Amino acid sequence: MESADGAARTLPSIRRLSRGPPFGRAQGWLGLSHGGQLLSPPTPHSQENADPQRTAFLLRKQWALYSVTPLYKFCNAHLRDYARLLSAFIAAEKQKGLAVEVGVELDIKVAVTSIPDLKGSDRDQAAILVQLSLRSPASPKNSEEKLVWSGCFCCVFGDHLSENVPEDFTCLPLFLVNGAESYTSLVGSWFQKTFDCCFRRLAISPLNLSWMAAMWTGCKVDKTTSAVELVFSVPCLPYPLDISYAIHPEDAKALWDTVQKTPGEITQEEVDVFMDCLYSHFHRHFKIHLSATKLVKVSTAVASAHCDGMIKFLQSKYLTGLLMLLTELAISQIQ
Numbered sequence: 001m002e003s004a005d006g007a008a009r010t011l012p013s014i015r016r017l018s019r020g021p022p023f024g025r026a027q028g029w030l031g032l033s034h035g036g037q038l039l040s041p042p043t044p045h046s047q048e049n050a051d052p053q054r055t056a057f058l059l060r061k062q063w064a065l066y067s068v069t070p071l072y073k074f075c076n077a078h079l080r081d082y083a084r085l086l087s088a089f090i091a092a093e094k095q096k097g098l099a100v101e102v103g104v105e106l107d108i109k110v111a112v113t114s115i116p117d118l119k120g121s122d123r124d125q126a127a128i129l130v131q132l133s134l135r136s137p138a139s140p141k142n143s144e145e146k147l148v149w150s151g152c153f154c155c156v157f158g159d160h161l162s163e164n165v166p167e168d169f170t171c172l173p174l175f176l177v178n179g180a181e182s183y184t185s186l187v188g189s190w191f192q193k194t195f196d197c198c199f200r201r202l203a204i205s206p207l208n209l210s211w212m213a214a215m216w217t218g219c220k221v222d223k224t225t226s227a228v229e230l231v232f233s234v235p236c237l238p239y240p241l242d243i244s245y246a247i248h249p250e251d252a253k254a255l256w257d258t259v260q261k262t263p264g265e266i267t268q269e270e271v272d273v274f275m276d277c278l279y280s281h282f283h284r285h286f287k288i289h290l291s292a293t294k295l296v297k298v299s300t301a302v303a304s305a306h307c308d309g310m311i312k313f314l315q316s317k318y319l320t321g322l323l324m325l326l327t328e329l330a331i332s333q334i335q
Contacts, residue, residue, distance in 0.1 A: 054117045057129075057150065058313050063176040064184070065202035065309040067330035068153065070161075070169035071195035076114055076126065082194075083112040086130070089190045109133040109145055120157030120324055125172055127154035132183055149179030151187055156323040161331050173330040174323065175199065176311075202309045202330055206295040209305060212325075214271045216300040217252045218260060219318055226314075228252040230278070231297035232290055243293060245282055249301060 087110040094108075111131045118127035129152050133145035153172035155162070162171040177184050188199045204212075217228055227246040234241040259274045260266065279290045296307045302318050305311045311326070313319055 052316055054115055055319060056316065058152070058176070058319060059316060060314060061178045061312065063178050063311050063313075065204075065311060065326060065330070066175040066177065066188075066199045067202045067333040068173055068175045068191075068200075069198045069334055070165050070171050070173075071191070071197045073168055074170040074195050076128075079112045079114060079128070083110045085194070086110045086112070086187065086190050090132075090186050093186055107135050109135065115152075115154075118152070118154050118156070118323070120155075120320065120327075121159050123159035123162060124155045124157065125162070125170055127152055128172060130187060132179070132187075149183040149187070150177070151179075151184070152176045154323060154327070156320060156327045158324075158327040158331055161334070173334055174202075174327045175330075200333065202326075202333060204305055204307050204309055204311075204329070206307065208329065209295045209298050209307060210275050211266075211271055212303075212305055213295075213298045213300070214256060214259075214274045215266060215325075216298070216302040216318075217249075217256045217274075218266075219300075219302045219315075221301045221315055221317075225249075226299070226301040229297075229299040230295060231299075232293035233296045234293050242296070243288070243290070245278070245290070247278065 087108065090108050090110070109132070111129075111133070113129050113131075115127040115129055119125065129150065131147060131151075132149040133147050135145045152175070154174050154176070155172050156174070158171065158173055161173060165171060191197060192199065213228065213230060226249060228249055229247075230245045232243045232245065234243065255277055256274055259270050259277070261270065276291075282288060282290050294307075298305050302315050303311060303313050303322055311322075313322060
């Protein structure tokens with residue numbers, strides 16, 4: 001579908017930084033002031049008996065993040081039809097010479113399914129999982145298909161966005177992608193034309209990364225073998241130069257415990273103090289001012305995130321909270 005000015009909508013290639021304050025909130029960020037553990041929002045009644053296996057596919061994979069405007073005339077009852085139509089669209093694009101696997105004849109199977117377990121409140125829309133699998137026509141019919149691409153539309157505690165859109169629109173603002181960009185472009189183009197929506201790469205600002213570093217450091221995990229690692233990019237150099245700063249998880253947690261004033265809540269002031277303490281320690285040993293660099297990546301035992309909008313979930317315990325955080329960021333970019 002074309003936009004109002006007649007320009008065709010395509011997946012944007014420019015990775016823009018997010019707008020507005022970090023994830024739209026400041027003190028009591030992301031509703032944490034209402035109680036509960038850090039990054040563990042209250043579980044709605046609909047999720048009390050949720051099957052963790054239904055969301056396990058998200059763990060330990062690298063996901064690219066997109067924000068998506070509301071989908072027009074999308075209906076959960078028609079998922080099989082959507083799979084069939086998307087499959088036909090991909091086949092047609094292959095006929096135009098846009099085959100992903102050049103020189104190899106492969107059948108692409110499309111599956112579009114609903115994941116009711118992957119949402120925050122009862123007012124959120126159930127997540128939608130799109131999967132592409134490949135199988136050669138020469139292979140036996142009962143042979144296993146190879147999963148090559150996954151995309152997941154979701155909305156976790158983003159019901160405040162749904163309240164402000166007309167009835168015909170479905171709000172699934174966060175889109176996570178694992179797979180080749182060529183498939184992402186095909187699937188994104190079909191969704192944009194079919195549901196009059198717009199995709200945009202979701203970058204993570206250094207400020208938001210510092211929030212993640214503080215919040216994830218404060219999370220309790222069963223095994224704390226992973227160091228808290230911060231990666232900084234040094235600007236204004238003729239060649240790329242990154243500085244990796246690894247902190248023992250127990251030391252990082254001890255520092256955060258001295259900074260955080262109220263368990264379950266986090267403020268910008270606490271994040272600033274936490275980061276300043278890390279900067280001061282680094283400067284004392286290496287005489288380098290990290291405050292003059294750009295924070296580009298955060299890795300902890302809970303998750304890892306890169307400023308380019310890449311994330312890896314490592315703990316199922318905090319999955320809902322992490323998706324809530326990313327939903328908030330996606331919404332702030334749409335609004």
